Amino acid sequence: MIRSVLMGLAAGARAMTPLAVVANAARTGKLPADNGAPKLLAHPLVSLGATAIAAYEIAGDKQKTAPDRIITPAVIIRSCNAAFAGMAMAPRKHRFAAAAVAGGTAMLASYVTYAARMRAMNGKRQLSTGAIEDALTLSIAIAAATAPMPEVLTHFTTPTTPGHDGPA
DSSP states (O other): OHHHHHHHHHHHHOSSHHHHHHHHHHHTTOSOTTBOOOGGGGSHHHHHHHHHHHHHHHHHTTSTTOOOTTSHHHHHHHHHHHHHHHHHHSBGGGHHHHHHHHHHHHHHHHHHHHHHHHHHTTTSOHHHHHHHHHHHHHHHHHHHHHSOOOHHHHGGGSOOOTTOOSOO
16 A cells, blocks of 8 residues: 555645556556556556646646645545556555545645645745655656565565465
């Protein structure tokens, strides 16, 4: 579920980045094995379209007229995109729980990242603070989708046999 939490954090800052990163990871075969991603997600046009929309969001975020990420429609979209990304990265048997965790994390992260960005912009330019936020968000999303998870984190999701505590 750590992947879902991380993707929810990324979605709190950028609504479309999780979808773009997961689509690109699906297209290149870098999603974890036994993932819950629909086959269509791996199509090159889906990856390209999601990436284009995410790039547009990143550019639009730097505009003074950009809406706040905490307006209700934005929070809903962030949560839905995070839920879809969380589901796509999780093992099939955990996809609904992963979607709930990612969506809930995105909802909370929307408000936390908004507050952090407003505080960081105090006396600073929107472009520089946004670029830093973009770099952090993209790094978190890519790591969530493609990085190998340490064994200690997978211990809790590995099936065990009676009398056995987990992986050896």
